[in-house]
Amino acid sequence: MTDDSFQRTDDRFRNLSSVRRAPAPAPDAPFGFDSPFDRTGTASSKWSRATAPGVIPMGLADMDLPGPPAIARALQRRARHRAYGYTACDPAGRTLVADWYRARHGAEVDPDWVLLLPCGPRTTLRVLLEIVRAEAPRPQAPVLFPTPEWGGFAQLCRAARIDFRELPLPVGPEGYRLPDGPLPRPTAAVLLSSPHNPSARVWPAEGLRALAERAAEAGALLVSDEVHGDLTHPGRPHPVAVTTVDPAHRRSTVSLNSVGKTFNCSGIPSSFALVPDPGLRTRFADALAGYGLWEGGLLEQTVQQAALREGGPWLDALLAHLAAARARLTDRLGAAVRSAPQASYLLWVDAAALGLPPGTARRALLERSGLEATDGAEFGPGGRGSLRLNYALPGSTLATALERLARLDLP
Numbered sequence: 360m361t362d363d364s365f366q367r368t369d370d371r372f373r374n375l376s377s378v379r380r381a382p383a384p385a386p387d388a389p390f391g392f393d394s395p396f397d398r399t400g401t402a403s404s405k406w407s408r409a410t411a412p413g414v415i416p417m418g419l420a421d422m423d424l425p426g427p428p429a430i431a432r433a434l435q436r437r438a439r440h441r442a443y444g445y446t447a448c449d450p451a452g453r454t455l456v457a458d459w460y461r462a463r464h465g466a467e468v469d470p471d472w473v474l475l476l477p478c479g480p481r482t483t484l485r486v487l488l489e490i491v492r493a494e495a496p497r498p499q500a501p502v503l504f505p506t507p508e509w510g511g512f513a514q515l516c517r518a519a520r521i522d523f524r525e526l527p528l529p530v531g532p533e534g535y536r537l538p539d540g541p542l543p544r545p546t547a548a549v550l551l552s553s554p555h556n557p558s559a560r561v562w563p564a565e566g567l568r569a570l571a572e573r574a575a576e577a578g579a580l581l582v583s584d585e586v587h588g589d590l591t592h593p594g595r596p597h598p599v600a601v602t603t604v605d606p607a608h609r610r611s612t613v614s615l616n617s618v619g620k621t622f623n624c625s626g627i628p629s630s631f632a633l634v635p636d637p638g639l640r641t642r643f644a645d646a647l648a649g650y651g652l653w654e655g656g657l658l659e660q661t662v663q664q665a666a667l668r669e670g671g672p673w674l675d676a677l678l679a680h681l682a683a684a685r686a687r688l689t690d691r692l693g694a695a696v697r698s699a700p701q702a703s704y705l706l707w708v709d710a711a712a713l714g715l716p717p718g719t720a721r722r723a724l725l726e727r728s729g730l731e732a733t734d735g736a737e738f739g740p741g742g743r744g745s746l747r748l749n750y751a752l753p754g755s756t757l758a759t760a761l762e763r764l765a766r767l768d769l770p
């Protein structure tokens with residue numbers, strides 16, 4: 360297939376610079392997940408990677424699906440009052456977070472554990488790593504995380520000048536498993552995306568408990584980055600680390616989350632951290648305040664409260680849409696899928712099984728099919744030879760992506 364043919368057939372995917380009104384959702388789809396979603400004129404980072412007309416970006420982890428109407432309403436309501444000054448933290452936000460965990464995950468989160476932050480998860484992690492470095496049992500104690508793993512951990516460790524080691528994830532018949540050997544002593548922290556980015560695997564509760572125990576033995580803080588945790592597919596419970604680990608290890612465990620990922624609003628950065636250890640919570644809040652990141656924030660609170668209070672029906676519809684899209688893609692790609700996906704909208708595939716040269720698979724996929732993916736090498740040494748595909752697409756765009764994938768040399 361040539362560039363030209365996908366440019367002509369899929370001209371409607373061009374990321375134009377004019378602003379067009381989003382089309383009204385079809386009457387049978389209350390949240391509009393099946394209608395084309397035109398992000399033209401919104402300066403979408405994801406679409407800026409579509410380097411030629413007709414390219415469908417399937418790399419960056421946000422969704423080409425309209426966000427919750429409840430967030431739009433809350434922002435409009437708040438914007439009407441022209442008081443845009445410094446904003447205090449509303450403590451009701453902590454109870455909302457606790458209620459959310461009880462309702463969605465059956466997890467009893469103490470509202471006192473919650474830090475409500477006006478910055479994205481990446482910034483929150485970066486500040487946490489500074490505390491980890493300052494409090495490490497020995498200056499050379501490394502931070503550990505698996506590979507393949509979200510590339511942000513390695514970037515953030517480099518930025519914080521903290522040594523890190525990557526632990527290869529064992530692979531079983533179902534896909535990846537958590538590393539099960541003893542951890543080096545001392546270790547400063549163990550970082551983990553849970554569910555796993557890139558493979559969308561939901562780590563089992565017993566595996567998390569065992570890892571927390573080994574982390575505690577090694578003197579390490581277990582940091583469970585759960586920004587994909589609200590996106591587990593129907594029938595897949597999400598084990599929230601702070602309420603899953605043995606109570607003896609709770610104080611050396613932190614869970615992170617953000618409505619940005621869950622409700623597709625990462626352009627308004629926010630996150631929340633569940634920190635059961637009161638001393639660590641205070642030190643964490645102080646370190647964040649050192650960067651002017653105080654709890655609360657005008658837009659962050661508006662969005663977070665609207666999402667947690669009223670976003671449930673939107674999220675349920677989204678999860679049904681994602682699970683159906685996952686089934687269509689995994690049927691099409693078969694054995695090329697490296698690990699059975701159970702959450703989010705990410706698919707981790709073996710480039711060679713798609714007939715793509717492992718070293719240059721991203722470019723080859725782009726050139727042959729006009730599909731832009733994330734290069735597996737971004738996920739550490741364990742990611743070489745893989746691609747990550749984001750399938751959070753409207754039904755019609757997904758159909759086009761599937762047609763293009765079918766033209767590859769599938770086994």
Ligand SMILES: Cc1ncc(COP(=O)(O)O)c(C=O)c1O
Binds near residue numbers: 479509511556619
């Ligand atoms: C596991 C994980 N953690 C953190 C982030 C970072 O989120 P942000 O860049 O919005 O802070 C991402 C983004 O994809 C992620 O997948």
